[in-house]
Amino acid sequence: MSDKTKADAGYGKLGLCSGCGYFPDYLNSHRCTPGDACIRAHSGRQIDRFLRTNPDEAHLYLADIFWERRAIAARYAPEALITPLQRDNDEVVRRVVASRIPLDQLATMSRDPDREVRLSVASRLPEAQLATLISDPDYMIRATVARRLPHGQLARLAKDPEREVRKVVATRLxxxxxxxxxxxxxxxxxxxxxxxxxxxxxxxxxxxxxxxxxxxxxxxxxxxxxxxxxxxxxxxxxxxxxxxxxxxxxx
Incomplete structure (x- = not known):
């Protein structure tokens, strides 16, 4: 029995392989496995396993209609290609971008409406630019800033309205x-x-x-x-x- 016949018999019946451009080559070379590592699945785990094995394919899915496929692709695609996703309409995608985007482009995401995105920005932003987040409405962002601010700028948070932020300041002054x-x-x-x-x-x-x-x-x-x-x-x-x-x- 040929490799293609084996693939058709063993996996094609699952339906996901039908019409897939990676079938049967990727299946036969163990670069994908329906039910475990599959780019067409609506399963983050399976998508991640596929792109972890085939990171060179990630850039093809940065504009995918499925938000989770875009988010996972952004983990593996080259940094230079994920910049447009700073304005993606899904916050999970933007969180991935904020964790990977080059530092010289990170300031553009400091006003993102999503708290987790801004947390990523606050944890990675160069010290010289941290002051832009001192007035963030979320105290967790300000606490993260307080942990990283140069000592000479900490006094600006000594009167912060949130106790947890002032506690961080007290540990660093x-x-x-x-x-x-x-x-x-x-x-x-x-x-x-x-x-x-x-x-x-x-x-x-x-x-x-x-x-x-x-x-x-x-x-x-x-x-x-x-x-x-x-x-x-x-x-x-x-x-x-x-x-x-x-x-x-x-x-």
Whole structure:
């Protein structure tokens, strides 16, 4: 039995091979398998397996009518060919493009309506261009920007309306600049400040109304400020102060 006869008997009956330009050559050379790796299937898994095996074919599907086929093709096609898909009407396609497009073209996608697209942009955009996303309406985008901004620009997010963004800023500001967040309305932010504060600021935070902020400040405050904490209403703070004083006396 010839290879074509075997292919017809074993796979043609599934219907997907009928009229396919890759049949029977790709099937016989194990470059596709109906039900497992097939460009004509309406299955992302099968499409991906086909294009993973045959990446040179990906560019042929960048304008396909099926959004998932376009999105998967964009993963494998040459970067130079996926630029037009920045404006694709499907956000999944644009997410793939944002994750692969050359950096010098990425800024054009910074105002994409889809959050995940902008997250990809924020995670890849050159530092010099990150400031364009500081006012993004989505706090997750701004938090991503805060994780990557140069230290000299972090102060611009110290008053961000979202607590999670300010927490990121507190983890990255140089210790000498943490005073900008020492009076933050959220104790979670102040606790991050206390963990990293220089001695003078840490001493001030020992008076914080929230016990976990005071606890975080214990390890950085000067020893002479710890004695009053031995009477703190919170046992964890008393124990932390006592342990640090004992360690200092033993040294």
């Amino acid at each position: 140089p210790p000498f600049a943490l005073h900008m967040l020492a009076n933050d309305p959220e104790p979670e932010v102040r606790a991050v400040v206390a963990e990293r504060a220089l001695p003078g600021l840490a001493a001030a935070l020992l008076q914080d109304p929230e016990w976990w902020v005071r606890l975080a400040a214990v390890s950085n405050a000067p020893l002479e400020f710890l004695e009053p904490l031995l009477s703190d209403p919170e046992a964890e703070i008393r124990d932390a102060a006592k342990a640090r004083l004992a360690e200092a006396n033993a040294a």
